[in-house]
Amino acid sequence: MKLSEKIRYAGVDDHREKNFENQWPLPKGISYNAYLVIDKKIALIDTADAAFADEFLRNIQAELGDRRIDYLIVNHMEPDHSALLSLISREYPEVTIVTNAKAVPMIEGYHGITDRIRVIREGESLPLGETSLQFFMVPMVHWPETMVTWCPEEKTLFSGDAFGCFGALNGNITDSKSTIFEEYKDEMIRYYANIVGKYGTPVQNALKKLGGLDIHRICSTHGPIWERQIADVVSLYDKMSRYEPLEHGVCIAFGSMYGNTEKAALELAEQLREREIPYTLRNLTAESYSFALRDVFRFDTLVVGSPTYNNEIFPPVRQFLEGIRDRQIKNRRFAAFGSFTWAGGSVKQMTQMAVDAGFEILREGLSFKQGYMPGKCDFDALADLCR
Ligand code: FEO
Helix, strand or coil, X not given: CECCCCEXXXXXXXXXXXXXXXXXXXXXXXXXCCEEEECCCEEEECCCCHHHHHHHHHHHHHHHCCCCCCEEECCCCCHHHHCCHHHHHHHCCCCEEEECHHHHHHXXXXXXXXXXXEECCCCCEEECCCCEEEEEECCCCCCCCCEEEEEHHHCEEEEECCCCCCCCCCXXXXXXXXXXXXXXXXXXXXXXXXXXXXXXXXXXXXXXXXXXXXXXXXXXXXXXXXXXXXXXXXXXXXXXXXXXXXXXXXXXXXXXXXXXXXXXXXXXHHHHHHCCCCEEEEECCCCCCHXXXXXXXXXXXXXXXXXXXXXXXXXXXXXXXXXXXXXXXCCCEEEEEEXXXXXXXXXXXXXXXXXXXXXXXXXXXXXXXCCCXXXXXXXXXXXXXXX
16 A cells, blocks of 8 residues: 555554454454565554564565565564564565564564664664665663654655554555544544553653654554654653543443442443533443543543442452552542442552542532432432532
């Protein structure tokens, strides 16, 4: 697929993998993007997931015919991009791997490759002919060895995981359709929240470092290539990495053992609906907490429900709250509710986790004993506080 005279898309769509990193659901699939820069010298930028060896090789051969690859640029060593590094080295034995010093031991560790590696430094350029590639380190976006590749003549940034999103391309290789950003936005927030969300400060550092480039095309490793809606994508990543809520609204996330905490969650949802306060209701026992994490990044308010289980927070809810803690999410309003049978504890413990995160506590947690009947919790007052 031709992006310009010199740049080609060689990536693949994955509709088969159920979970990214074997944990994050992929209801809309995912793409593993890779790119060719074809000049006097030819550079391949990143590879793809191991399951796509044949298709990936065919994509490359369709663009190159008998021409050989001179350089394989390794921006990031997570195996969704680097798994086919060995394959490329076998098929194109004269290829030189171009990467930074931190990736070198990972290349040996994953692939046993120690030769034909050219180590580049921050800002270094690699001439290809009429075009060139320049490299900038963006550590922890998303691993320590991560870098991005800039082609100044094409004003194109090969950004690695940065600006990526879940969702297969289904032919939407670029954002030529004006609705693409809106179509992918939810999955971009979820991708960021799940994969990169812990690294807000490194993302901010990367945005500052790359801010001076006159970028006309962003080629990420997941999701569409951004040419027309670059400002929307960069602004979204900027806000998320500052932990700024994207909109006003409430994420109600709950777990329930016998339906009582669930009934309470539904009553709160009803109170919010009556007040026309936007909300989502995420059942942490019915779906992965991936979606609730996305909604925490989206909304300014989080209300969490959990029964008390062995004197603790119900495990699926604890996993979600630990996910928030691990990502060091800031700047949210918070309240907790939940049922207990003989001894409470979950509501207090959830509130303490929110205090530790620096969240604004909207009110004392709403804890109720045994069965839930409408009106048992003061959700009227809580819903008013969520305005
Ligand atoms: Fe898409 Fe961090 O790998």
